[in-house]
Amino acid sequence: MNYVFHILIMINIYIILSVSTNLLVGMANLLSLGQAAFYGIGAYVTAYALIGLGLPLLPTLLLAMGVTAIFSFLLAYISLKLEGDYFILATLGFQIIIFTILYNWIDVTRGPYGIPGIPSPKLFGLVKIEGITGYIILSTILSAITIFVFYKIINSPFGRALKGMRDDEIAMISLGKNITVLKVEAFVLSSAFVAIAGFIYASYISYIDPTSFNLDEAIFILTAILIGGTGNIKGPVIGAVFVVLLPEILRFVGMPDNLAANMRMIIYGLTLIILMRYRPQGIAGEYKFSK
Amino acid sequence: MNNTILHINSVSKSFSHSIKKLNGDVSKEEYCVLDKIDLQVQKGKITAIIGSNGAGKTTLFNIVSGLLNTDKGELFYTPNGKKYNLRKISPYKLARIGIGRMFQDNHIFPKLTVMENMLIADTDPYGENAFTSFFYHRKKRKIEKERKLRAEQIFEMLFGKANPFCEKQEDYAETLSYGQQRLLGLARLFMGNYKLVLLDEPTAGVNPVLVKKIAEIIRKMVDKRQMTILLIEHNMPFVESLADLCVFINTGKIETAGSVVEVLDNPHVRENYLGKRTTKRNSTDAQA
Ligand SMILES: Nc1ncnc2c1ncn2[C@@H]1O[C@H](COP(=O)(O)OP(=O)(O)O)[C@@H](O)[C@H]1O
Ligand SMILES: [Mg+2]
Numbered sequence: 001m002n003y004v005f006h007i008l009i010m011i012n013i014y015i016i017l018s019v020s021t022n023l024l025v026g027m028a029n030l031l032s033l034g035q036a037a038f039y040g041i042g043a044y045v046t047a048y049a050l051i052g053l054g055l056p057l058l059p060t061l062l063l064a065m066g067v068t069a070i071f072s073f074l075l076a077y078i079s080l081k082l083e084g085d086y087f088i089l090a091t092l093g094f095q096i097i098i099f100t101i102l103y104n105w106i107d108v109t110r111g112p113y114g115i116p117g118i119p120s121p122k123l124f125g126l127v128k129i130e131g132i133t134g135y136i137i138l139s140t141i142l143s144a145i146t147i148f149v150f151y152k153i154i155n156s157p158f159g160r161a162l163k164g165m166r167d168d169e170i171a172m173i174s175l176g177k178n179i180t181v182l183k184v185e186a187f188v189l190s191s192a193f194v195a196i197a198g199f200i201y202a203s204y205i206s207y208i209d210p211t212s213f214n215l216d217e218a219i220f221i222l223t224a225i226l227i228g229g230t231g232n233i234k235g236p237v238i239g240a241v242f243v244v245l246l247p248e249i250l251r252f253v254g255m256p257d258n259l260a261a262n263m264r265m266i267i268y269g270l271t272l273i274i275l276m277r278y279r280p281q282g283i284a285g286e287y288k289f290s291k
Numbered sequence: 292m293n294n295t296i297l298h299i300n301s302v303s304k305s306f307s308h309s310i311k312k313l314n315g316d317v318s319k320e321e322y323c324v325l326d327k328i329d330l331q332v333q334k335g336k337i338t339a340i341i342g343s344n345g346a347g348k349t350t351l352f353n354i355v356s357g358l359l360n361t362d363k364g365e366l367f368y369t370p371n372g373k374k375y376n377l378r379k380i381s382p383y384k385l386a387r388i389g390i391g392r393m394f395q396d397n398h399i400f401p402k403l404t405v406m407e408n409m410l411i412a413d414t415d416p417y418g419e420n421a422f423t424s425f426f427y428h429r430k431k432r433k434i435e436k437e438r439k440l441r442a443e444q445i446f447e448m449l450f451g452k453a454n455p456f457c458e459k460q461e462d463y464a465e466t467l468s469y470g471q472q473r474l475l476g477l478a479r480l481f482m483g484n485y486k487l488v489l490l491d492e493p494t495a496g497v498n499p500v501l502v503k504k505i506a507e508i509i510r511k512m513v514d515k516r517q518m519t520i521l522l523i524e525h526n527m528p529f530v531e532s533l534a535d536l537c538v539f540i541n542t543g544k545i546e547t548a549g550s551v552v553e554v555l556d557n558p559h560v561r562e563n564y565l566g567k568r569t570t571k572r573n574s575t576d577a578q579a
Contacts (some may be wrong), residue, residue: 149425155436156424157417164400164411165536171398174356176386176414176483185421287402 005132009204009247012139013197014240016146018224020193020234023150025222026230027159028186034075034091035049035221037098038191040213041068042198044102045113047208057121057129063150064199065192072191078182095218101209114209118202134229135204142196151233162186163231166287227271229285238284243268293367296487296519297332297355302364304350324350326543328364330486337513337520339530339551342540343564348523351396351540352489355521356392368425370486386414389486391518393493396408397472401465405475408464409442410435412479432486438482445481448515449508450474470497477508480518487519488512494526506533526554527565539564 017039024030042064079090100233102109103208118146120129131136165172165179172179202208220243230241247266252259273281304325310318324347332338340348345346355357357380364375370389377385400408417430418424446456455471456478464475473493478489490509490546494502506529512518524530530537530551537554539547547557554560 090548116536129488152425153421157419157431158421158424160403160407160411161419163403163407167400168398171394171400173358173383174386174394174398175412176383177411177416178381178383179421182419182421189421195365205490 002132005136007244008177009135009139009200011244012143013200014221014224014244015237016197017194017202017221018228018240019143019146019150020190020197021221021232022225022230022236023153023162023186024284025225026232026285027154027162027166028170028183030080030187031088031222032091032099032190033088033188033215033218033222034095035191036215036218037095038068038072038194038214039101039198039201039221040053040098040210041071041219042195043114043208043213044109044198046199047272049119050119050121050216051115054123057123058263060121060203061196061199064195068195068198069188069192072188073184078189080094080180080183092215096216099210099224101212104212107156109210112209112211113209115154118208119164120206121203125151135200138197139204142200146193146196147233147237154233158182163222221266222274223268225282225285226270227275227282229282229287231281231285231287235285237243237280239282242271242283244278261280270284292546294334295331297330297521298332298367298369299328299330299351299364300365302328302351302354302366302369304347304359305362308346322545328540328543330538330545330548332519332521334519335513335517336535337509337533337557338536338538339522339524339534340538340540341527341530341554341560341564343523345562347520347543348540349491352392352491352523353363353523356390357385359533362399368487386483386485388483390485390487393480393482393488394419395491395492395495397469397521398477399472399476399479400466400537401463403464404461404466405464406439406460408475409445409479409482409546410438412443412482413438414483437490442482445478449478449481449511470501473497473501473559474508474575476506477505480512481516482487483558485516486523490520492523492524494524494529502529509533 019036021032021035021291025030026181045062045067049055055063075091075094077096079087103111105111122139129135161172161177161182164177165182167177167219178271201212224243225236226239226240227242228237229235247260247264250263251257255263282289302325303319303323305323307319307321310320328351330490340351341468342348350359354361355377357377361378368375368377368388368390376389380388400411403411417434419430425429437457443457446454450456456475459467464472465473477493484561493505493509509520509522512532513520522530534551537551538545539554539557539560547554547560554566
């Protein structure tokens with residue numbers, strides 16, 4: 001049973017990552033290779049708040065989201081003036097810089113040794129989130145809130161403006177829309193919610209190290225939403241479930257672990273290629289990456 | 292001054308392109324697309340801009356709407372007592388001060404529904420802020436409802452009670468025919484509060500019935516909403532029936548300006564643009 005719960009918690013974490021990343025990739029047409037960096041910032045701030053400051057749950061969560069939002073605002077401010085592919089390269093640069101800092105600033109992050117012993121947070125200083133049941137409840141609530149918030153956003157005038165911008169920036173300008181502001185807002189909002197995933201991960205696993213937040217992870221998040229599909233909520237959710245479940249299915253059918261690890265990467269790659277060829281909007285998305 | 296809404300003073304624009312010679316050298320060559328354009332656009336009037344393909348008409352629109360910078364010259368917009376220097380205003384702000392534009396290629400939003408295409412065209416961005424977008428908010432609701440009502444009224448005013456746009460309001464705009472997309476592009480200009488509207492070849496590629504419809508819509512822009520219209524057109528009967536004033540641009544220069552009859556009867560315009568026909572009635576139906 002614990003095994004199933006563990007999988008469910010990981011699915012919740014990836015739902016939060018993919019649903020919030022979808023706001024950028026599927027709604028605002030901003031492909032970001034830096035999502036794992038924000039995930040990592042959220043996780044490290046969480047570790048610091050729980051170990052160093054001994055904060056309760058909500059302040060820790062808000063601090064993680066806030067610090068991540070500040071980083072994303074700075075990155076957005078610098079890079080959104082860049083067009084298309086240059087924006088992607090800027091997010092790639094950011095991802096590499098954050099990983100390098102996490103890896104090498106040993107005094108603060110303990111570098112490759114990681115941070116062990118992250119305690120469970122207390123809700124209002126009373127209820128301790130404990131054990132796997134505690135985390136299944138916490139992660140389900142947080143991923144439900146994320147889904148709710150992004151559902152609201154997609155169906156709001158702001159969501160409509162993002163879709164408009166995705167379709168046609170010139171037309172948006174001619175209708176009086178400040179597209180730079182729209183992009184910065186989407187970027188900051190998306191990153192702040194990615195930090196929630198970092199919060200759950202750090203306090204649930206109780207140990208973090210930089211390798212969980214490297215470029216591979218950033219690409220993995222993108223893979224999830226490209227497979228599931230973007231532009232709506234369904235797509236990213238299905239993508240998150242798919243990428244988390246696939247390795248477990250491979251194990252279930254009796255594939256030895258070392259083979260399964262490689263097999264899984266091959267299957268992700270093949271799925272992507274086949275989808276892009278026959279179903280570019282992903283399994284359940286509504287937006288095709290073609291112009 | 293009083294009757295002028297847009298002052299284009301001696302505006303020039305050159306583009307440069309690289310030429311690769313046979314010996315492999317690359318040289319840059321400048322070519323002038325607009326050459327000291329002077330035009331005072333009269334408030335409340337429909338001014339047609341005519342001229343051959345490549346004459347620089349769209350470039351002039353791009354400069355007025357801030358998508359291109361000028362090399363030289365000044366642009367002032369004086370809607371009602373205020374005076375705006377258009378060279379100092381960000382392009383997105385122009386719609387908010389009353390300058391609207393319809394593009395030569397439709398530029399409607401294919402993946403938004405017909406209704407969303409109207410709602411998004413409200414130049415007041417109320418409710419488009421990210422951080423309030425997931426809260427319930429009574430005023431936001433009210434404004435959205437009011438926008439929708441306004442859009443339906445516009446459809447009805449332009450296309451009658453039972454019109455395809457109200458029926459198809461939940462469909463993606465890409466499902467509309469080309470002609471209907473044009474009409475939608477015009478209809479959405481009624482969602483803003485425009486004083487000056489730039490229309491780039493509104494009748495290009497649409498059938499005669501729609502051409503009549505488009506003429507009606509433009510008349511309504513002027514009569515019901517007091518918009519001033521700058522109109523690029525190749526359809527001369529359309530220009531004759533609709534426009535008050537006419538400007539002929541040839542290779543980046545304004546060569547003739549005046550009333551429509553004056554300009555279309557001008558021998559120079561006939562020779563260089565209309566063709567040497569003797570009857571001016573069925574002169575041209577040029578495509579873009
Ligand atoms: N962004 C640009 N870069 C280079 N040349 C351009 C650009 N835009 C327009 N031109 C050139 O300027 C000239 C005028 O174009 P345009 O204003 O579109 O003509 P039209 O009168 O048919 O609307 C053409 O020769 C075109 O190739
Ligand atoms: Mg043109």
